Amino acid sequence: MAASSFPFLTDAQFDQLLANGRQSQVQSDFDPLPVVKLFTPDAGATWLLGGIDPDAPDIAFGLCDLGMGFPELGCVSLAELAQLRGMLNLPIEQDLHFRADRRLSVYAREARSAGRIQA
Structure with a gap:
């Protein structure tokens, strides 16, 4: 699978997201900077x-906000987003x-407090 399968990601972003995913497999407390904001x-x-x-x-991890007041960290299918x-x-x-400009966990904490992503 490549970034070209997902028109909302560049090759560089896809590569960085994969690198972050590999890092999280070896470092359980890895807290990356978000690579991309989609809406x-x-x-x-x-x-x-x-x-x-x-x-x-096809599976990405991040902060998901469906606009219902309950943003949460979780997984999402890139194919479904496409x-x-x-x-x-x-x-x-x-x-x-x-x-x-902040780690994903900081965005998540702020989003939970505000009821939406504030980025």
């Missing part, structure tokens, strides 16, 4: 992805201006 322009959902499972490169459409049938987009 639905017409549905209020946001994802901050920090890693991809190297054994299942197929997801919002109310106006728009696909998921990448926030091109996002630059992570």
Whole structure:
């Protein structure tokens, strides 16, 4: 599987997500910077992805916020994200201006407190 399978990721981002996934396999307390912020322009959902499972490169780990007030750390299928459409049938987009300045756990703590991702 390659980044080209997921139009919202560049090759460099996919490679970094895989590297983070490999690191988390050898270091259980690994807390990466999010690599990419994805969002639905017409549905209020946001994802901050920090890693991809190297054994299942369709599965990403990150902070998931479906816009219902309960953001949580978890896994998400990249193939399902690629197929997801919002109310106006728009696909998921990448926030091109996002630059992570905190570890994923810090974003998660702040999001839980606020009821949404604040990035």
